[in-house]
Amino acid sequence: MIEVRNLTKHYGDKRAVNNISFTVEDGEILGFLGPNGAGKSTTMNMLTGYISSSSGQALINGVDILEDPIKAKSYIGYLPELPPLYLDMTVKSYLNYIFDLKKCKLPRRAHLNEVMSLTKINDVQHRLIKNLSKGYKQRVGVAQALIGNPPVLILDEPTVGLDPKQILEIRTLIKKLGKNHTVILSSHILSEIQAVCDRIIIINHGVIAAHDTADNLSKNISTDHRIIARIEGPREEIVKALRNIEGIKYCRADMEREDGVYEYEMEADPGADIRRDLFDIVAEHHWPLLALRSAEMTLEDVFLKITMGEGIVIPNAEDDALAAESKKGGEN
């Protein structure tokens, strides 16, 4: 179990992490979500004792990381942002070294084989780490965290730089590990966190912007009631008509995709399904509906929603186009 109380880290005047508190129960997978530089890695570095906190407390299985660092660290398997690999060692000798470093008491051969087969690095065990591909290096990094079977696993962006197949494999592995380990995982990819974690903490500018279970959070940021339609016809009339749909919160015209065809972005109240009403309206006016899809929430959208509240309603179409442009600019 991990308990974090009012953890704060200053770098000079800059506050990298500000007053963060949360707990992670045994057997739970917690996701840290946030853009680069939000304070995810700093928090993890404090939890693992790599850097000290300016104030606040972090307890690993009830042991304060600053008061009894050696005992607290022995509970943790840590994969930093850059896996701490010695490039001039073979995979097997490296894992042997980690086994000794962690003063592991488990039967050596059986344990190393188990870890290597879990992370699927059996076939490269006699190769030098510097000759491995990025995906394999990352897996060796996960393997070193698993050595000694620590009850707590802290993984900093474990899937960064992997190809889609490897990402899926690592995710499956983390889910599997989550059954009998306490896991903290960080990422800046929303879908990844959603796929793996029980609970999510969104960090922005060093503070917790949201903290909820994956289910609740995804209900909030669910994509069901947010749709994008591509409709041919007069733009302003269409926007006006669409705004009359019951339960709609806002509607705006986006870019002109084809000649006389605009994309319209709309959002309804949570739970409301406006697709049928939308169809009725465009059919009534003979505006051909060329495409209809649910909007994908980007991390930026989630942040906007969580940090700035819900009301991003833009009054008329001229402003809408401008706003859409500026929003695009802001994303880049």
Next chain:
Amino acid sequence: MGAIFRREFGAFFTSSIAYIFLGVFWLFSGYFFYAYCLYNGTTDMSGLFQNLFLICVFLIPILTMRLFSEEKKQKTEQGLLTAPVSLGSIVFGKYFAALMLYTIALLMPFVYALILSSFGVVEWGIVFANFLALFLLGGAFIAVGTLISSLTENQIAAAVVSFVMLMALYMVDVIGNLIDSTKKLTLLHIGGLKLVFKMEWITNFLSSISFYRKYYAITCGLFNVSTVVFYISVAVLFNYFTIRVFERRRWS
């Protein structure tokens, strides 16, 4: 500590530093053995050992340059510092690995002593005192190099700064000899009160911290326990500084 020691010792050989260090050390010690002992036909090895001091000044920075700087550069330091080991065992694990390699290098002059003993009478007491002095000197120098390696992530910078530091420790004696120790400076003269600064104080201080003077005395056969204590204290002190460097970095 054992794991770190073993890995570090192995890394000396995979990074080829061990071969360069041993090769160059043995090359020079071989040359001095020839020049002082074989050419002169003597079993007195003090000339060889006096010259090995300077060889240590040149070679020990190469031995210690990558101990911590490489960890920092490759980001493997994070793995070490989050492992359930104390800072002391990290620093001493690495220190002893370098000391071990240095001790292996010292085996060759010992072989020379054995060779000499088959041709003449070797004063084993003096030879062993020489070995002890050379070993302790290396122990102190390696601790200095280890500290400097922990301050940078650039191996070359670590090597150059360590070299300058060790050279300065060597030069302390030279500087001491340049100062006229009989000179007195009157700093203040008010009434009957006279404040005098004796240059003797500086030369005394410099000679008491001089690495070379103590070493030289042993090569001449004057064994002094205070010398042993001095070298060991320097080694312990600098390793302690290295531990403090990591502690400070964690808390900054």
